[in-house]
Amino acid sequence: MNDILSGLQAAFWLVVQLDADLVEITLRSLQVSVSALAIACMIALPLGTWLAVQRFRFRRGVIALLNALMGLPPVVVGLIVYILLSRSGPFGVLGLLFTPTAMIIAQIIIITPLIASITHQAMRELWAEYHDLLISLNTSRWQRVRTLLWDGRRALLTAALAGFGRAIGEVGAIMVVGGNIDHATRVLTTAIALETGKGDFALALGLGFVLIALAVSVNLAVHTLSGTERGSRW
């Protein structure tokens, strides 16, 4: 119990003093997770919607696979990306291992199935509503996907925020592919793991509270900016 109190205290002082290292790793956490989220959304949102609209032979199989991949163990993803990006691996010439880019790649792989799955769930319902209208208007497949994406944007926001949540709190994969290098690839979660290893629970918890506060404020900011949860709208 004392540990938690001193953790809160450590978090308070870190934030009040605007500790330079804290600002740096917090910004890097955001940089990695937001980049991964942006790219994952570009893949997952159209993919999830397309799966709701399109009928094809292995559709059930693909959807089941996508749902299963939501539970991808990050550390395994990290290990595979590590082996691929290692100098002795197939993409070694790119020299990407132990850079933020490698961390972004790993996180894209982790969160894309999650976002695509949630998107598909939401779009399936919307498609049932829009089906007759869009078919009778003789729209092309791409037009249908675009219409659903736009009209279902609030549900997609939830999908994106779920992806962000998984990315910002993830440690297994980015520890392996990033290497937790000070001033290069250290982010909030890997710093927490490091401080725990040193037995400095107060600082580790302090960083943990900063991470939680960051996740909450990003969610609040997104909801405020996009005007959800306002009385007059749904």
Next chain:
Amino acid sequence: MNRLIATVVFAFIAPFAQAEVLRMAVTTSFNNSGLSDVLLPQIKADTGLDVQLLVVGTGQAIKLGQAGDVDAILVHARAAEGAFVAQGYGTHRREIMFNDFVLIGPSSDPAGIAKTQSAAGALARIAAAQADFVSRGDDSGTHKKERDLWGDAGLDPDRFGAWYKEVGAGMGAALNTAAGLDAYIMADRASWLNFANRRGLALLFAGDAVLFNQYAYLPVSDLRHAHVNHQGAMRLERWLTSPTAAALINGYQINGAQLFTFNAK
């Protein structure tokens, strides 16, 4: 959306917009000691090298060197280092400094190791008492050393019962586990002095010559991996063996205790 794109672009450009970078794999014990925080700024000032540390166990450090993912390694496992050079992964091995291992345990010392004369004797007592013992179990230099010491005592860790707990973790995490279980553990002195969460643990045995822990620096061969920064690695070696490094290493203290002794020749 524009800002989003800017962030993405920045994320891809950032890794390339850095000063001369040297990647070095080091052991957890070296980094947890806090010595790296003293050395790195001075290295940057004297040589212009931006040394990026990958803090891993010796087993993984050697693996990183073999794959060419780092430019040099700083580890402490004599046999593995010899093989690393013999197989052509490293150009040579240079001794830099040493510290020592210590035996930590519950301050009540149920196995009575504080009174023993040798490390092997102390371990034999722990085994005889079947007192809880936490082992790193991660193929690190510390783990290899610990297994060697059990061998010296005529014991085989693979045959131990449930009291011998291999946690497969770094030094700090293993110390946390030992503190939680009130168990014995072997640690390097630096990690122990820097460890904050001691609870009921105390330093019980130290000083036997076999607990001596030599750190060596091995640049990765540029014949095998043409992309490694061998020039930088050689510059770092010159710095690590210089009088400046000697003064910083010998002068580094925690609570008045010297942790490392410089012995580069």
